[in-house]
Structure formats: C-alpha cells, structure tokens
Amino acid sequence: MQKAVAVWQGKTRSNGTPITSFEVQAASGHKAMVDEPPVYGDDLGMRPTEMLLGALGSCTGVNAVLLLRKYRQPFKSLRVEVEGDQLPDWPHAFTQVRITFAIEWNGKFDAKLVDEALDQACNKYCPVDATLTRGTQIKFDRQDVRPR
Numbered sequence: 001m002q003k004a005v006a007v008w009q010g011k012t013r014s015n016g017t018p019i020t021s022f023e024v025q026a027a028s029g030h031k032a033m034v035d036e037p038p039v040y041g042d043d044l045g046m047r048p049t050e051m052l053l054g055a056l057g058s059c060t061g062v063n064a065v066l067l068l069r070k071y072r073q074p075f076k077s078l079r080v081e082v083e084g085d086q087l088p089d090w091p092h093a094f095t096q097v098r099i100t101f102a103i104e105w106n107g108k109f110d111a112k113l114v115d116e117a118l119d120q121a122c123n124k125y126c127p128v129d130a131t132l133t134r135g136t137q138i139k140f141d142r143q144d145v146r147p148r
Contacts, residue, residue: 003027006034021045049086053097057082059128060099063121071117074107097132 004026011019020041022034033045046054061080068075079102084094101118122129 019044024051049084049092049094052094053082053084056097056126056128056132057099059126060118060121061101063125064101064118067117067121067125068103068114071110071113073109073114073117074105075103075109076106077104078102 004024006022006024009019009021009023011021013019020036021044023031024034025031032051034048034051035041035044036047037043057080061078064080065075065078068078081100081102082097083100084097086092086094099122103114
C-alpha cells in the first residue's frame with residue numbers, strides 16, 4: 001500500500017481567510033508543496049492538477065526509460081510533456097490528457113520497438129495511468145481529532 005499525507009499549513013491572511021497551501025509527504029519521506037493561485041491560495045506550490053499531470057508524466061517516463069533500455073534503443077535524453085483539457089465548470093475534471101515523449105537519439109533506433117515501448121510505458125506498466133483510466137473508486141472516512 002502506498003501512502004501520502006497532505007497537511008494544511010494553517011496560515012490565514014490578515015482578514016482571516018485561510019491560505020490553501022498544503023505540504024504533502026509520502027511514506028518515502030519526500031515532500032512537496034501544493035497550493036492554488038491567488039484568490040484561493042498564495043501560489044506557494046504546484047496546483048493539485050499540475051501534480052497529477054506531473055505524476056502521470058514521471059510514471060510513464062520512468063517506464064519509458066526502463067523499456068527503451070531493455071529494447072536497447074540508443075536514447076540520449078527524454079522529456080515527457082503532459083497536457084490536459086479541463087471542463088470549464090466545477091470540478092474542472094480533465095476531459096482529455098495528451099502525453100508527448102520528446103526523445104533525443106544517440107544513433108539509429110527501431111521506430112516499431114520505440115512505439116511498443118512507449119505504449120507499454122503508458123498502458124501496461126504505469127499505475128498512475130491505470131488509476132486514471134480504469135474507473136478507480138475513491139472512498140473517504142472522517143476522523144475527529146480533539147484539541148490537545
């Protein structure tokens with residue numbers, strides 16, 4: 001089981017409205033800041049939707065690197081660009097996400113093997129892609145914490 005904890009930073013503006021920044025910490029100990037732009041937040045970190053696109057890009061990218069190496073394709077660099085179109089109204093869900101693999105080559109490559117590797121990187125081995133495309137059910141619970 002994977003786990004991440006998002007903790008509200010507890011800050012408010014001088015008028016008493018809350019600042020929406022959260023620190024996210026994974027079980028591995030790594031941390032990231034998440035926030036919204038002004039009006040809702042203070043722009044102290046990535047937007048949650050940006051983090052989602054980044055998670056998809058890095059997940060497919062990790063798999064692409066491993067598969068391209070496995071298939072002995074001579075890549076020199078890899079950049080994964082992820083763009084998403086969102087609904088104009090709340091909850092602004094993504095309606096389409098596009099992934100572009102920008103690959104710099106260091107010699108001749110087999111286009112068919114590369115396409116196979118990228119397809120597998122996205123559609124077979126990436127748990128983020130699988131979570132987004134296979135109808136994951138999200139459940140919630142509430143835990144009431146008493147003041148100390």
